[in-house]
Amino acid sequence: MHLYGTQKINEKGHLAIGGTDAVDLAKEYGTPLFVYDIQLFRDRARAFKKTFEDAGIGYQVAYASKAFSSIAIYQVAAQENLSLDVVSGGELYTALQAGFPKEKIHFHGNNKSEEELRMAFKEEIGCIVVDNFYEISQLKKLSEELARPMNILLRVTPGIEAHTHDYITTGQEDSKFGFDLNNGQADLAFKETHEHQFLNLLGLHCHIGSQIFDTAAFSMAAEKLVGKMAQWREETGYTCPVLNLGGGFGIRYTAEDEPLEPSVYVKDMISTVKETAAVQDYPLPEIWIEPGRSLVGDAGTTLYTIGSMKEVPGTRKYAAVDGGMSDNIRPALYGAKYSSLIANKAEAAATEQYTIAGKCCESGDKLIEQADLPLAEAGDILAVFCTGAYGYSMASNYNRLARPAVVFAENGNHQLVVKRETLEDLVKQDMSYALQEQKG
């Protein structure tokens, strides 16, 4: 069994998170419940930042907040002096409601609406990460109309795709995101933006994948992007001061995953950028990164109550919980794996094997295919680990299930930061239909 961050087994033999008893949290707030270990979030954020600071290099660490977006997590991110990635007007609005420093907000997305872009100009956010030529033309039009400046980065696809345990390099990338670095699109985007009177081109951005467990792909990307910026400098004299290498740092969902320390990823990036810049005689750019999952993923745990159980003789035992694909779509969506523990029997030996099923009307609604647990009974509190990223943020009301509550636990204190939806919430947007008379 593996515990994360501040997790412990307490004197009652219960799982504790952030110094609070998980069984008590389940009682107080109900289940399903997302519990975040905020100290773990802070420790990760600080580890990323410290590595840049120790190396004496200009940097920004932006929390890629699509992993988990809420006012409270934005407040913690601000307290830790992080920057923030948003990908929609909704995330931007949430950040503004949280009082997040506007100048440290970066706006991503492959199809930003005019309304969203206007919001970015009006709020004078830190930068827009430009994805495509349509967006360039919109940004030119808007910035001229408003006579307002905007910092931009160009998102490029370098032809390196990183996956969990390997990466592939392709001459050209079939991705819906960004300008291709190899076929001239990125050069054209540079040409169209770097001299614009209102658009201030800061540099290049790439995001090469997720759940990445080695440093090689980041290094290759860094080398390619610095090379491109050096080429442009040689051709035009224009120096891009920023290199953004995205996110994708892996975390441990199960024993199969072996992530590196944040410092290892960052140190390697820094040395590659330094070397490449030296070779190309290019002024050392600031390095920006965008961790999402690695800040919130293993900081989050979902607590469920076990209800019905079913044995298919000779095949398997099912234990059903009071949530499922409505609060965690990842197993159904792409076979994501998780580990778990019965929070009220945290010290008991794992003698049984269960398939953890959700309560949604889909036979694919299974959270864990094979969970090794002690004998489970109705009423037990099941803790599923590592659900902090792309869990709540992808939650739905499928089957009209109310979305769970979210609690932050830190230093023995716990605090509700997202309320559980109520039955009234579920029909809040519904309107009655003015029934038409039926003839005959």
Ligand SMILES: *Cc1c(COP(=O)(O)O)cnc(C)c1O
């Ligand atoms: C999703 C995303 C991230 C964060 O990815 P993680 O795997 O959660 O670290 C960073 N940058 C961009 C552009 C993204 O789309």
